[in-house]
Amino acid sequence: MQILNPSRWYLHPVFIFACSIIALATFLVLTVSLYMEIRSALETVIVRFHIDPELIFPSKTGMTILVLSLLITVVLAGILLAFIYYQKTVNLFRLQHNFIYNFTHELKTPVTSLRLYLETFVRHPLKPEDIKRYSKSMLEDINRLTDNINRILNMARIESQNFDSQVTRKSLVEVVDTFCQKNDSLFRECDIRILNPTGGRFEYPVNLFLFEMLLMNIVSNAIKYNLSDRPQLTIVFKPHLQKVTIDFIDNGIGVDRHETKKIFRKFYQSDRENRERVSGSGLGLYLVSSIAKIHGWRVSVFSEGKGCGAKFTITIPRNAIANVREKNIGSGEKK
Known part of the structure; x- marks a missing residue:
């Protein structure tokens, strides 16, 4: 320009x-x-x-x-x-320019890595243990590619309100617990605790497809943006007079106070000092915020600063009714 x-x-x-x-x-x-x-x-x-x-x-x-x-x-x-x-x-x-640059880098890096591994397989005889080690690294690159592509697809689905799975009334405690157990292999590096002091079920209308996407982004960030020897995430359900809150408390790198609202913007990426170590697309928390708004919820973050961890809070009104269009992506039929 x-x-x-x-x-x-x-x-x-x-x-x-x-x-x-x-x-x-x-x-x-x-x-x-x-x-x-x-x-x-x-x-x-x-x-x-x-x-x-x-x-x-x-x-x-x-x-x-x-x-x-x-x-x-x-x-x-x-x-x-x-x-x-x-x-x-x-x-x-x-922001879009930075996103395109970063996302292109995120796609190019694993592709280059896969190419090197495949060329090594073709040109050199390898021992079984080397093949196993290289194959494991290739799978990690493939997972990295898949994760980035899925973020783009999920953003497109949410912004066009074109997502599958119907709205059902579920216990959010059970959904979170089931999600953590189902993805235990992905979160094995993180100690996750679910606390429900009152023992309530917290049943609300929820789109399981979107809610699990929200959980995946929050838990993944708690692991990715963490410098401690063992990442920890505590999920706490709290009832209030007119609302229910779900707190996601981690021991990660934290958030600067002036960025507590910016981090939910599309393509926004904070923590520039650690970008070389940790890569991101700037879409994860934007998806979290969008999914919360679709359900009529609100998401916020509190942190005392860098290195002090962060607490992401999902606020659910007592009378919340999910305002979600039920669409079938696979068949292309819209309701």
Whole structure:
């Protein structure tokens, strides 16, 4: 985008916006000031020569000035809104550009690794233990590719509200427990505890397909963004007067306070210092937030800072009713 070229500062939207605001505001001030001066001079003439004021000051003059002032105010507000929209568009463009770059890197790295392993298989005779070790690494690369592709597909399904599985009333405690047991092999590096102090069932309408996607992203992040010797995740169900909360408390790298809202934006990636060590697409928490909104829930995060872990909280109103369109992706039929 040529307009973003720093060498042409006079074409920068911030500079153009500031000049437009100053020009219009100056025009408004000068117009009103000039009108007041002319009116004062005319009033002196009227008094000296005993002229009827109605002949000099039509009754609509003040209204005309007021209307012009309002129109200029509307123009200023329009410029301001256009500027805000433009800035949001530019920010989204930058986020998408960063996402495409990072995602391309995420696809290229495992593909290059797979190619090297396959070339090694073809060119060199290998011992069984080497074949087993290389095959394990290839499976990890394939899982990495699959995970990235699934994130893109899931984002497309959610944004188009085109996802399978019907809404059913389930105990969220049982769903979480079943999910953790079913994916125990994926989470073997993490100590997961589920706490339900009151022993309630917490039955709510839920789309199992989406809810399991939400859980997968939260648990995966607790493991991925963690520098401790043994990642830990505690899931706590708490009843309140008008709501129920599910807390996901980890011992990971934590979140800066100024990023607690930004991390749920599409393509947003925090923790730049650890990007070389940990890769991400910037879609995981965006999917979590989107799935929560689909169900009429709310997701938030609290952290005392980097290195202090984080607590992700899903807030479910007592009268929550899932607002989910039931669609069958496989057959393409829409209800």
